[in-house]
Structures are given as C-alpha cells and as structure tokens.
Amino acid sequence: FKLASRRRLYNARVLQADNIGDKQRNPDVDAARQNTQIVVVGAGLPGLSAAQHLLYNGFRRTVILEATDRYGGRINTQRFGDTYCELGAKWVKIDGSQDSMYELLRNTEGLDKQIKQPDRATYLQDGSHINPAMVELIDTLFRQLCRGFKVSERVKTGGDLHSLDNVMNYFRTESDRIIGTSFQQPKDQLAAREIFQSLFKEFGSILGCCLEYVNIEHITKCPVQQELRPLYVPTGLDNVVDDLIQNMDKAQLQTGKPVGQIQWTPAPMKSVGCLDGSLYNADHIICTLPLGVLKSFAGVLFRPTLPLDKMLAIRNLGFGNPLKIYLSYKKPIGRWLKGSLRPLGTLLNPSAEQQPERNWTQQVVEISQVPSSQHVLEVHVGGGYYEEIEKLPDDELLEQITGLLRRCVSNNLVPYPQELLRSNWSTSACYLGGRPYFSTINSARDVQRLAAPLGEKSPGLLFAGDATSLNGFGTIDAARSSGIREAQRIIDFYLKRAHFG
Structure with missing residues (x-):
C-alpha cells in the first residue's frame, strides 16, 4: 500500500510537470522533454539523483548505465x-x-x-585506562585543528610554513606545541602524544589515505569532521537508494553495462558504447564515474580526449x-x-x-x-x-x-x-578507491575544472560526483547535490533556449 501510494504521488507529479498551465507551456520545451536522449554513466548516488530529477521534470528518455550488477555506488x-x-x-x-x-x-x-x-571509547595504554578528562581535552583541541585553527594566522605572520606542506605536518606541529604547553609530566606527554596519534589515524580513516598526501587546503576549504x-x-542506508529507483523501469536503469567509450563530440549526436557491444546515442551525457576510474581510464575512455585542464584536474585530485x-x-x-x-x-x-x-x-x-x-x-x-x-x-x-x-x-x-x-573499494575495477581528497598538488580550482561541462553550443558532457563539489566535498551530500545540479543544468538549457529562441 505504501509503495503504491508513493508511485501514485510520483505519477501525479510527473503529470503535473507535463500538464503545466497554458501560460507556462512551451512547445519547444515539451518537445525537448519527449525527444531529448540523456545517458547517465554510473548508478551511484549522483547518477540516480540526476536521473530521478530529469524524470521528475519530464525528460523520459533518460537511461542509466551501471557497470556492476548493483546500484547505489558507495552506499553498499x-x-x-x-x-x-x-x-x-x-x-x-x-x-x-x-x-x-x-x-x-x-x-x-x-x-x-x-x-x-x-559513545566515549576507552583509550588503553599498556593495559591501563587513560584519564577521560585528558581524552576529552585533547579531542576538543583536535577538533579545532580539523577546522584549520591557526592556519590563516600562521600564513599572515609568515611563521613555520613548512608545517603547512601537508595535513600531517600541520597536525604534528600543532599537537607538539599543545603537548608542550599543556602537559608537564613525561608520562602525560607520552599519553597525550599517543591520543593525538590515534585521532590522526581516525582522520585518515575517513579519507582512506596517509595524511602526508593531503593538502592543508582540504581542511580550510572542505573541513573533514565527523558529526x-x-x-x-x-536496516541499511540502501533503503534510501531503493526509494530513488522505485519509479524507474529496466530500460531506464540498466546494470551489468560497463562503458568502454564515450563519444562526446562532434555535435549533434553523441554516444556511449558498452563493452558488450551495445551503443546508446545521446544529446547529453552525465558522467558520474568514480575519480579512481577516471584516473586510470580517462585517457582511453573519452573520444576525443578530454581537454588538458580537465585531465590535469583528474590527475591532481587525490583518491583514497x-x-x-x-x-x-x-x-x-x-x-x-x-x-x-x-x-x-x-x-x-x-x-x-x-x-x-x-x-x-x-x-x-x-x-x-x-x-x-x-x-x-x-x-x-x-x-x-x-x-x-x-x-x-x-x-x-x-x-x-x-x-x-x-x-x-x-x-x-x-x-x-x-x-x-x-570492503574492497581499491581492488574493485569499477571503483579503484572510495573517496576523493585534496592532494598536495591540487587546489580547489581542480574541483571546479572537473565539474565544468563540455560542449560548444550545449552542455554535451557533464560531470557529477562527490569530487565535483566543494560544498561537502567527498561526501554523499556532494554526490547527491552534484547529480541534481547537472540534471538541472540540462533542464535550464532547454528553458533558456525556449525563452530566448
């Protein structure tokens, strides 16, 4: 009953989108909704969110191609x-x-x-419990470091800039300073240092990498901090994914379709070719492939080769x-x-x-x-x-x-x-990693370059995913919002074209 009710609600919304009042209807937009072919590569959260947004707005010739036998991406x-x-x-x-x-x-x-x-974990050192008050103090101080505390001040004063080479240098330098000023006894200093080290590893576990590889800009532009x-x-976060796809049929969501080539120009017709020999023509292609896959295969996957600035962005961004x-x-x-x-x-x-x-x-x-x-x-x-x-x-x-x-x-x-x-994110050929991070050779501009659409007259090739948004970079929030962002970019293109002629 609940599923049927949701479907009726969805269908009512689609009908509402299709049956806009006469004053708002435009034959060109209606034709675009009926005829525009859109291929979404990848059925992770960005791909599913993009497709759902397009279908909700009446773009019914939207197809998702997923390489694996399941949908959901990093929600598993x-x-x-x-x-x-x-x-x-x-x-x-x-x-x-x-x-x-x-x-x-x-x-x-x-x-x-x-x-x-x-849930306050018990810290164990040599078989004995560490004082919870010390743990709480260090945890509070570390959270300040995670927000980039003291970074801007150090840049302005020209202080020890070597410690800003990467996140680990910054953490070590600041934690050593805190330990030296806050704890006098050698035993307490050792305990404090090991607590900090545990917190450093926890931070690294979120990104899935050694912190020596992470740019200090990551914590100033995109703070990484657990709520x-x-x-x-x-009962599992994949229930949310199931809700996203409940109104898609098998023709719109196709699994077991690894993509072998994306022909994104010349205009007017583009195409996506799968390794099983099937070919999908498209007016627009939304690429939501994981950054790890782009790093390994972008050079052979796209025809023609992607512009140099986008290839450099893919190379520079880290993937943990x-x-x-x-x-x-x-x-x-x-x-x-x-x-x-x-x-x-x-x-x-x-x-x-x-x-x-x-x-x-x-x-x-x-x-x-x-x-x-x-x-x-x-x-x-x-x-x-x-x-x-x-x-x-x-x-x-x-x-x-x-x-x-x-x-x-x-x-x-x-x-x-x-x-x-x-998990096996790094050894899975369809992911080759699990989460992006700012490497020591990239900046926020690389995120913007990766997110920029390609196409002379229309957004022919678009990019979505958790590595394409500074707001929530690397999170499922960024994955979802970026998919909707690119879907809306296509919708806006047809609305503007109809308005300006």
Missing part, C-alpha cells in the same frame, strides 16, 4: 550476522538544506532513522580508500567487551621495543560494537596499508585482530569470529 549495505553493515557511507549529517542526503532520508516514508548516541550526532538507518572491517561472533560479544576500545602504544605493536614489525593492526583506531547488534564488531582502521589489508588472507587477518583483542581486554579466551566482512 550488507546483511551480516544479526544486523546490517555499511561497507561504504554510513552516517547522514542532519542538514535541512535543499538536495541534501538528510532531505532525501527524511522524505523516505516508513524508514526507521536513529541518532547516533554518544557528533549524525543519523543512521538500522576508506576501509571497513566487520567481525561476527557466535555468542554475544558483551560477555567480554564492555564498550568501544582505542588501543595505543605497545598494545598495537608488542614487538616495537625489540624490532618494529610491519603489521596492519598498528593502524587500528577503534574496535566497537555495531549499534543494534549483539554479535558484530566493527574495526576502524586508519593511517595506511588499506590496499594491503584488502588483500590479506582471511585467516591471517582474523589471527592478528583476535590477538589484538585479547591483549586489549586481557583475556586469552576471546573467541575467533565466525565470519569476516570487509
């Missing part, structure tokens, strides 16, 4: 253990602005949404690989885990005092129980080794993480997990 919910786990985007920022993910979530009927409850009280969907790891246990984990843990120092690398050993568990930020689950843990990883961890054999990964857990809770009887679930 998997049933695992006794709960639903997100291999991609998980949290939704509470933001009432137009075209935000929150607006879409709020308008999805019958879907349970919950606010993340505050304290975001929303999440216990946020990693998700989930562990499912047979019995409730509350029997041996009483809250979220953040291991520090020798807990992460017990052999460090003799000879440092390269081990992915050194990059573990936090181990926490998945909300609404009694049997599933999430392991947060930051700081590097992402691709290496994706390729690590299951038995080796489980052995190492179980060893870490046993050290953290001082219990050698902590069981091995029954199942393992992890």
Whole structure:
C-alpha cells in the first residue's frame, strides 16, 4: 500500500510537470522533454539523483548505465550476522538544506532513522585506562585543528610554513606545541602524544589515505569532521537508494553495462558504447564515474580526449580508500567487551621495543560494537596499508585482530569470529578507491575544472560526483547535490533556449 501510494504521488507529479498551465507551456520545451536522449554513466548516488530529477521534470528518455550488477555506488549495505553493515557511507549529517542526503532520508516514508548516541571509547595504554578528562581535552583541541585553527594566522605572520606542506605536518606541529604547553609530566606527554596519534589515524580513516598526501587546503576549504550526532538507518542506508529507483523501469536503469567509450563530440549526436557491444546515442551525457576510474581510464575512455585542464584536474585530485572491517561472533560479544576500545602504544605493536614489525593492526583506531547488534564488531582502521589489508588472507587477518583483542581486554579466551566482512573499494575495477581528497598538488580550482561541462553550443558532457563539489566535498551530500545540479543544468538549457529562441 505504501509503495503504491508513493508511485501514485510520483505519477501525479510527473503529470503535473507535463500538464503545466497554458501560460507556462512551451512547445519547444515539451518537445525537448519527449525527444531529448540523456545517458547517465554510473548508478551511484549522483547518477540516480540526476536521473530521478530529469524524470521528475519530464525528460523520459533518460537511461542509466551501471557497470556492476548493483546500484547505489558507495552506499553498499550488507546483511551480516544479526544486523546490517555499511561497507561504504554510513552516517547522514542532519542538514535541512535543499538536495541534501538528510532531505532525501527524511522524505523516505516508513524508514526507521536513529541518532547516533554518544559513545566515549576507552583509550588503553599498556593495559591501563587513560584519564577521560585528558581524552576529552585533547579531542576538543583536535577538533579545532580539523577546522584549520591557526592556519590563516600562521600564513599572515609568515611563521613555520613548512608545517603547512601537508595535513600531517600541520597536525604534528600543532599537537607538539599543545603537548608542550599543556602537559608537564613525561608520562602525560607520552599519553597525550599517543591520543593525538590515534585521532590522526581516525582522520585518515575517513579519507582512506596517509595524511602526508593531503593538502592543508582540504581542511580550510572542505573541513573533514565527523558529526557528533549524525543519523543512521538500522536496516541499511540502501533503503534510501531503493526509494530513488522505485519509479524507474529496466530500460531506464540498466546494470551489468560497463562503458568502454564515450563519444562526446562532434555535435549533434553523441554516444556511449558498452563493452558488450551495445551503443546508446545521446544529446547529453552525465558522467558520474568514480575519480579512481577516471584516473586510470580517462585517457582511453573519452573520444576525443578530454581537454588538458580537465585531465590535469583528474590527475591532481587525490583518491583514497576508506576501509571497513566487520567481525561476527557466535555468542554475544558483551560477555567480554564492555564498550568501544582505542588501543595505543605497545598494545598495537608488542614487538616495537625489540624490532618494529610491519603489521596492519598498528593502524587500528577503534574496535566497537555495531549499534543494534549483539554479535558484530566493527574495526576502524586508519593511517595506511588499506590496499594491503584488502588483500590479506582471511585467516591471517582474523589471527592478528583476535590477538589484538585479547591483549586489549586481557583475556586469552576471546573467541575467533565466525565470519569476516570487509570492503574492497581499491581492488574493485569499477571503483579503484572510495573517496576523493585534496592532494598536495591540487587546489580547489581542480574541483571546479572537473565539474565544468563540455560542449560548444550545449552542455554535451557533464560531470557529477562527490569530487565535483566543494560544498561537502567527498561526501554523499556532494554526490547527491552534484547529480541534481547537472540534471538541472540540462533542464535550464532547454528553458533558456525556449525563452530566448
């Protein structure tokens, strides 16, 4: 009943768009709605949002081509253990602005949404708990650093500009200054330094890269900071994606269609060719391919080759690989885990005092129980080794993480997990990474260059995705709003042409 009601509402809106009052009707616009062929490459959030906006506005000859056998892109919910786990985007920022993910979530009927409850993780150093007051103080100071605190002042005064070469240098320099002025005892200074290091890794886990690669401009132009009280969907964020596509038929949303060539000029007819030999003619093409795919294949995918400034923008922007790891246990984990843990120092690398050993568990930020689950843990990883961890054999990964857990809770009887679930964004040929970031060789102008449409008389080739918007850069909000932005660009083109003749 609920689905049928939504469909009736959608169809009523489409009819309303098609049956505008006589004063507003224009034969040229009506003809464009009926005849314009639009191909959207990619069925992630930007592609689905673009197509939905076009269909809602009457552009019925809109087709989405998706390389994989699923839609949703970086929204990827998997049933695992006794709960639903997100291999991609998980949290939704509470933001009432137009075209935000929150607006879409709020308008999805019958879907349970919950606010993340505050959960102060316990920091463990050499088997003992660190004073929560120290943790809270450092967390507050670090959040100021994440907003670019002191950056503009340092630029104006001509201070140590070397520390602004990249985000890690900036974090280290400022944290050393804070530690030196705030803590006097060597033991406290060591604890503070390790807490800061854990927070650095957490920041890196959001972007999926080492912070030495990240431009300081990222935190001044596009602050990266997790919301304290975001929303999440216990039954999976992909429910929102399902709501986006419920009024699309199989001809409009085609999966298993990897694109091999995009012919974007000369005018008038463009085309998109798939690897299965099928060819789709188009008046407009909206490209929503992940930045990792563009980096690897833009040189051979587009005909003719993209302009130099756009190719440079693609090359300059960074593309990280946020990693998700989930562990499912047979019995409730509350029997041996009483809250979220953040291991520090020798807990992460017990052999460090003799000879440092390269081990992915050194990059573990936090181990926490998945909300609404009694049997599933999430392991947060930051700081590097992402691709290496994706390729690590299951038995080796489980052995190492179980060893870490046993050290953290001082219990050698902590069981091995029954199942393992992890993301594989960097090794998937259809993504080759998971999230864009400002590299040390790019600037905000590269984002604008990537987003700029191509075409002499009309926007023939358009670009959408989380790397094409400074507002919310790298987030699902940017992914959604950029898709709507490019769809509206096409609509505005026909409205203006009809108005000015």
